[in-house]
Amino acid sequence: MPLTISEIAELVDGELTGNSDELIRSVSSPQNAGPHDLIFISDESGFSFAEDSAAGCVIAPMAFASSIEKPLIRVLDPKKAFAIAGSHLHPRKDRPAEIHPSAVIAKGARIGDNVFIGAFCCVGEGSEVGDGTHLRAGVKIGNGVKIGPNCTLHQNVTVEDGVLIGSGVILKSGAVIGSKGFGFVRDGQSLIKFPQIGTVVIEDDVEIGANSCVDRGALGETRIGEGTKIDNLVQIAHNVKIGKRVVIAALVGVSGSVEIGDDCVVGGQTGFADHTKIEDGVVIGAKSAVFPGKHVRSGVWAGIPVLPISEYKRLNAHIRALPRLREEVRELGEVLRRLESLVQKGSGEE
The missing domain is CATH 2.160.10.10 (Hexapeptide repeat proteins)
Structure with missing residues (x-):
């Protein structure tokens, strides 16, 4: 069900900047979005994706400081807001009785x-x-x-x-x-x-x-x-x-x-x-x-x-250390064999 950007902002309790009258018809990923699609980013690292996207509107975190040349809705939890908007843009397919x-x-x-x-x-x-x-x-x-x-x-x-x-x-x-x-x-x-x-x-x-x-x-x-x-x-x-x-x-x-x-x-x-x-x-x-x-x-x-x-992580660390421990035991074995050889030689000279 298509919604205007202002209707989406109200639905997700967000702060809107930019054109509020454009119609949004679907949700999408930034890479695949078109001019009537809604996308979201979780943090500033998604800025380039939002800027390069053809999306008609972006949902971003409240702390998002960058400005982009498309409507922006700032919310506390972008993923949650995106899911709420998606459930209204894509409701259960209505079938006649x-x-x-x-x-x-x-x-x-x-x-x-x-x-x-x-x-x-x-x-x-x-x-x-x-x-x-x-x-x-x-x-x-x-x-x-x-x-x-x-x-x-x-x-x-x-x-x-x-x-x-x-x-x-x-x-x-x-x-x-x-x-x-x-x-x-x-x-x-x-x-x-x-x-x-x-x-x-x-x-x-x-x-x-x-x-x-x-x-x-x-x-x-x-x-x-x-x-x-x-x-x-x-x-x-x-x-x-x-x-x-x-x-x-x-x-x-x-x-x-x-x-x-x-x-x-x-x-x-x-x-x-x-x-x-x-x-x-x-x-x-x-x-x-x-x-x-x-x-x-x-x-x-x-x-x-x-x-x-x-405890699971600690045991995994021990398991990952087993190859090193095996090598150390092998080296200790070599040292022990050399020591035994020296002791045997010393006993023979006496």
Whole structure:
């Protein structure tokens, strides 16, 4: 949705200098921007990029002292302001209310107002789809599912029976919500499936990336907290509890009954073993491993097994020093052999 520069300045609570009436249609990088694009720079080092760019407007930090010959909006946090402006310039694509002829809607399903249901979608018996929600092509909704208002389920998303989804939730293509968890009991030479009859609760404003899976609880629930953002190809196992505003990068695996507190950040390819507990605000670096039953307290952690970042860096420094230490040991060995040779010669002369 196009906005004037003055409207953007007001939206991000910024200080505007320059022409305020020009229309901005999109966000862009400085290198690719055109006269109707908005860009941002984080500090003075970006001045040359802003000056050389063809962008129609620049968002810059409040302390930005340089002057450029294009409209400038100074703000406290340029990246945040750019994101806010971007969300208004590029809102969710509005689709008219429609149920495609190829969609299969159970008689007992309840469809809200202004709902878009694309080709080959299925909505099961007793399920509810909230007002303004979009089900893109190929979405499969099981029985007894409740989906709140203004959600977007992209192509080929599957939501199994009994799942509860809040408002404003985004599920990217191929995500599977509510599949049976991975739990077995050994019986001699065979494995017996442990009951997986719980549910999944996804709170408001959650986003789950493409081809990610959230398994239903075994006997209770798996819960994803409000405002949490999960990247592509993430596995969330049964009975996991993830707090509010958590950010989880791609290829993370979260085993059963893990608890992750509010406002945590998890780097890509991190693995959580079962029954671990992560306190609020923890940051875990990429490719880390949290071993079974570990209680990770507040702070920044990394490594295999996961350690406080200061300890992890110290151990890494020791590891990097091993080649030098090996060479020193080799040299000491040479010195020792020479000393032994001298001692043997002295003994022989006596």
